[in-house]
Amino acid sequence: MSPKRSTAAADIGEAAARKTAVALARRVGFYAVTCLISVFFALPLLWLVTAPFDASPAYAIEFPEPTLRNFETILSNPYALPSLLNSLILAVGTALFVVTGAALAAYALSRVRIPGRDALLYVLLLLSSVVTGTAAMVPLFLMVSEVGGAIHPVLGVDSHFSVTLVMTGGLLPAAIFMLKDFVDSIPPSYEESARVFGASPFRVLKDVVVPLITPGLATIAVWSIVNVWGNFLVPFILLRDADKQPAAVLIRTLYTEAGQPNLALLATFSLLYSLPVVAMYLFVSKKYGFRFHGGIKS
C-alpha cells in the first residue's frame, strides 16, 4: 500500500467516524426533542390524573395522598350528576338529529342529480367553515330568546330542545359532507341488484342502504356526541337555569363563582366529565383506528 493511499484511507475513516458521531448526536437530539414534546403534551394532562385522588390537591402536580373521598363529595353535589345528565341529553339528542338529517340528505345528494347540487355543496362547504359559533352568536341568541320564546317556551332560552336544534344546525353541513363522501364510496350495484329482484324503493333503503352506511352513521354519531359534549359557548349563552346547564358550563361555574375554587371538587368533576370522551376515543381507535377518514371533533 502506498503512503498516499493510506492517508486517503485514514481520511475516509476519519470522515466516516465523524459522520457516525454526527449521526449519533442527531439521533440523541431527536429523541431529546421527542421527549420534550411529549412532556409538553403530557404535563397539563397529568394533573387530571393525580388531583382527583388527592386529599388536598394544590395547583401543582404532586404525588397524591390517596383517597376516594373527593368522588363522594362530588356525587353529593346537587348539580354535578344532573349536569352530566344534561350533557348526555344534549349530546344524544343532537346526534340523533344530525345523523337522521345528514343520512337522508347525503344519500339523496349522492345518488340523485338534483339541480344546483354542486352549488349547494359549495355553499355548505363555505358555511361549515366560515359561519361559526361566535360570528352568528348574537342573532342566534336573539332568534332563540325573542322569536323562539314567543312561539313556545320549548323553543326559547333555557330549553334543551332549542340548544339541540342550534347545535344540529351547526354540525349538519360538515356531517353531510363526511357522509356524502362515504355514500359515494359505496358502489350502487347493491341497490341495483335489489331493485332487479323487485324490492320496493323503501325496502331497498331499509334493508340494503342503511346497513351499508351504518359505519358512516356511527362515525357521524360519535363525532357529533364528542362535539356537543365539549361545547361550551352555545349552552352558556342559551341556558341560564343552573338546573339545565350541562357539565361544560357547570365547570366554569364551579371555578368562577365559588370565590376560592375548590380544587378537589373541580379536578374530580373534570375527570368524571372527561372519562366518557376518553372512553369513546379508545373505542373508536380500537375499532376503526383513529385516522383521517371521518375525523373526530373540531
Add this chain to the structure above:
Amino acid sequence: MPVPSRRDDAPATAVTGHADPGEAAFSAGAPRAVDSVGLGRARALLFVAPALLLIGVFLLFPALWTLYIGATNFERTGPNHVNPQVTWFDNYVDVLTDPSFYNSLWLTLLFVLFSAVIGQNGLGFWLAWSTRRLHRRVRRVVESLVLLAWILPSSVVAFLWIAMLDQRGGTLDALLGNPGTAWLVEYPMVAIIVFNTWRGTAFSMMLYSAALSSVPPSQLETARLAGATGGQTLRDVVFPHIRGHVLTNTLLITLWTFNDFGPFLITGGGPGDDTEIAAVYLYNTAIRDGDLGYSGAISLLILVANVVLALAYLRMLRRRDSS
C-alpha cells in the same frame, strides 16, 4: 368548529393533477349520480329538506340577520331594545374608528400566526414526519397524548392550563423553583398562544400523517440513496406531494383559530383587553355590554374576513393547479 374529513382528500386529488379544485372536491372518486333505488327528484328533495331547513334556520338566517342588526342601534335592554332605529352604516363607522377593534384584530392576527400557522402547523408536521421513525408502541403513546389534548372538553383543558400556570404554586412555577410568576397576567398572549398550540396540534398531525402516506416510498428511497439530507428530501421530494395538504390545513386551522373562543375560558380576555381576540371581543360587546347593533357590525366584519381568507385559499389552490 366541525372537521369535515373531505377537506383532506380534496387537495389529494388536486395533487395528482386534476384541473379544478372545486370539481375535484365534488366529483373525484364519486361515481356519477346513479339513482338505482328509483328515488326520483321529488323524493330526493324531500330527503334533503329537513337538513336544509335546519341549516337555513340556524346558520343562514342568523348570518343574514347579522347583516340587518349591524345596521341598527339595537341593544339588549333599554329604549333601543324596544324601538331600534335603522342607523345604516353608523355602527360600521364606529367600529372602524374604535381602537379596541384594531387591538382585537391585531391580537387575533398574532394569535392565528403564532399558534396556528406556525405552532400547530409546524409541530403537527414535525410530529407526523419524525414519529415515523419511532417504535410503533412509542409512537402510539406520543400520538395519544397529542390527541388527548385535542379531544378533551374545552372547559376541562382550560382549567388544566389554569392549574398549570397559576401564580400560587402552579406546576410550571413549581418546576422553575417557585419564582411566583403570574404567567397569565405577565405574559397572557404567550400563554394563550402556547395553549392553543397544545390544544390544536393533533389535527395537523393527523392530516400530515395521512398526507405523508401519499408520498411514494420509492421516491424517498431514491432520495436516500442519492445521499440527500433530511432538509433536501423534505423540500424536493415530500413537499411537492403535500403542498395541497399544507394549504388546506393552514386554511382550516386559520379559520378555526380566528373564531376560537377557547382562550376566554382561561383569561376571559384579560388582563384588561390584553387577550381580547376576535371571538372574545364579540362576546364582550354583545353579551357582556349588550350592545347588539355594534356587535352585529363586528360579526359581519369577522364573517367578511373569513370569506376573504377562504377565497384566498381557493385561489391559491387553483393557481397551483394550473401551473
